[in-house]
Amino acid sequence: MMTREIYMHRCLELAKLGLGHTAPNPIVGAVLVREERIIGEGYHSYYGAAHAEVNCLHSVGDDDRRWITDSTLYVSLEPCAHFGKTPPCADLIIEKKIPRVVIACRDPFKEVNGRGIEKLRAAGVDLEIGMLEKEAMDTNRRFFTFHQQHRPYIILKWAESANRKIANQDFSRVHISNEITNRLIHKWRGEEASILVGTRTALHDNPMLTVRTVPGKNPIRLVVDMQLRLPESLHLFDQKTRTIVFNSIRHVDGEALSYYQITRDVSAVHQIVHALYQLNIQSVIVEGGAQLLQSFIDEDLWDEARIITNDSIFIRDGIAAPDLAGGQLITSEAIFSDHIRYYRNQ
Incomplete structure (x- = not known):
């Protein structure tokens, strides 16, 4: 297993902790990594609560906050780009000046569906899309079935x-x-x-x-x-x-x-x-x-x-x-x- 895939596997493990509590939202996990060290992680715990990316950034300790602008964010689903129960996560990533984001798969929800990726790319964020895509879609199979079928x-x-x-x-x-x-x-x-x-x-x-x-x-x-x-x-x-x-x-x-x-x-x-x-x-x-x-x-x-x-x-x-x-x-x-x-x- 590639070292970097370990971080996405961790995202999927975190996402599953929200199973049964986030619907109609998807389950999502996020991990922030600097120089092969996890400095923050989080998941979407229940509907209406903060999203995985927000909880991940909030978990970063005081000593590591200075490294946020030199870190890579791994997230199991495309960050949202619309205002729902919470503000857009794509805006938060841009605000915190996170330079690199690895996304497992696109969000099929019509209010997102590539818009989060477009917003991050337009802001100059270095993106990688598709790491463990099949596994991530399977983790969110309820959400994908609902929106695609x-x-x-x-x-x-x-x-x-x-x-x-x-x-x-x-x-x-x-x-x-x-x-x-x-x-x-x-x-x-x-x-x-x-x-x-x-x-x-x-x-x-x-x-x-x-x-x-x-x-x-x-x-x-x-x-x-x-x-x-x-x-x-x-x-x-x-x-x-x-x-x-x-x-x-x-x-x-x-x-x-x-x-x-x-x-x-x-x-x-x-x-x-x-x-x-x-x-x-x-x-x-x-x-x-x-x-x-x-x-x-x-x-x-x-x-x-x-x-x-x-x-x-x-x-x-x-x-x-x-x-x-x-x-x-x-x-x-x-x-x-x-x-x-x-x-x-x-």
Whole structure:
């Protein structure tokens, strides 16, 4: 590995610390280097807070501030050039007279999309663009998918028995994944903007769909209930976390509980995906049930699949797990009796 690439890898590590907290902004990390020594680093920690470049410069110690004008700034995404929640980072870089900037990839957001690079270049900043570009785009895959494909990043997740069943035949719940895996699932929830379940899962499992076993923010809860037959006594209607009900009957905007009307004439999953884009929701993790998950697979509307298999559990005459057509196995891990496989839709 090139020495300089180490600094960009550090930017990507820092960026990931903001995962689940910055949307609709991207996750970004920045490192300031002078003579192969890091003198400052930072990341975008949550939406509305200072950007990575700002935090990086603020972290520089008093003894090193004199070296800012003789340093190289590494940043995992093109510095912004527009006024949003915070002032443009490109202006700050110019103001601080940083002579060299290494950028992993361009920002696809229409308000940036090369404007930050143009502003820095016009100010005489020495630029290098494209270091670890593929890795940086993958780190921000939710953000890039949203702005380039005009839809949220879609993750499918389910747990299945050794004989590929996800529930009993009467839809009653079976605890398939172990306690340690469940903590990981809650971590996953906290990393995404929203979480989606179907009517039967909501009715039979009565899930909270919140983050409880690990620190993290709750995703927006989404449920498909076309005929509005779910009882309001379910956890989903406790109004403790923002919840959206996709249905065919009414459209009501509420602060904690909203109803989003879709039709039966067009694919429900396509309408839901379009609605999430319109609502500026950049990612969704689909947790079930089997019919809803299979609909996303059949419509080829998915980016990742995370499948948990417990090799010690067999369910007689149960509900069959979804059939994942295509997809490339990226990696796998074992957590005691649970085997987790991670797929990408290629």
